[in-house]
Amino acid sequence: MGTVIASGSMSLDGYVALDDNTVGPLFDWYEAGTVEWANHGDVPPFHLTTESAKYLEWTRHVGAVVAGRNTFDFTDGWNGTHPFGCPVVIATHEAPTGWDHPGSENFSFVTDGIEAVIARAREVAGNKDIAVTAGEVATQAVRAGLIDEIRVDLVPVLLGRGRPFFTTDPSNALLLQDPIEAITAKRVVHLRFAIQR
Template structure:
């Protein structure tokens, strides 16, 4: 069975996007190098450093499903039916959309029974591959419920000052020392294990 982790690009002051949901310079690392990484979305191509390219290729090769909340789904319009990493997406929501239809959008699963159910569905879909849980409220719920094996941070040298935090609250959690640290242009990729209670 794969790893369940939360992952996001984050500013130095803990935000994944501004109040308007725009990540701005937090995402600069996706265009900070010469290595081209194509995605399943024709108009989304990354140009990253060799270190970030290796990091992304490994992440995508091991990714079996993604768990997101309704906010991210709505902000991206469900990636118009196909996530850039071309993986199944489990959307945790109180109310599945009734007016969202894209041809070929078969890899979206709407779960209303809480974070445990969403991760369970994602694990079933992913099989032996990893499950990534979006940051924000969903990541916080997964951490609080003891569902995460790791927290991954793509730390950008940016101070946003305000916005959407990586974690939205909850009790204090002390993570393990980083098991991976990759420093490159415009980002430091960090992986922290989540100790089991």
């Protein structure tokens, strides 16, 4: 069974996007080097540092991406093809109507809670890993005990405000395991933590 990984680029003050969903300098590390990194669909190739290219290999083992409705709407579902080139599961209150792109058959819309979202992602991922997009959905999944690992691409910028990687939750603190690795590269530190089990 694949590993369920919550992941995203996060500013040092904890945000994965500005309020308008733009990312400011959070993705600068995608263009910080010369290693060409092909993406599927409409997203042009990245140009990574050697360190970031090696780190990003984990995404080659992803068999399903989970994201929230906000991300889906902002990207218009990546016009039907996620950059990872794999099926996508969207957590939403209501499936969109009339959304039709080549590849849209690879999208699932799950309306009955985070457990069902991750269960659906497991179905489509098979034995491959699952990448859960940072933000509300990732936080819900972490809090529900559905995430195995957190990968944070920590970017040296203070955004000052925006959409947090981890939304607030007054219930209790959640201990993670000791850091597995921290890789410094140009415009980013790649951090990896396992969840306490």
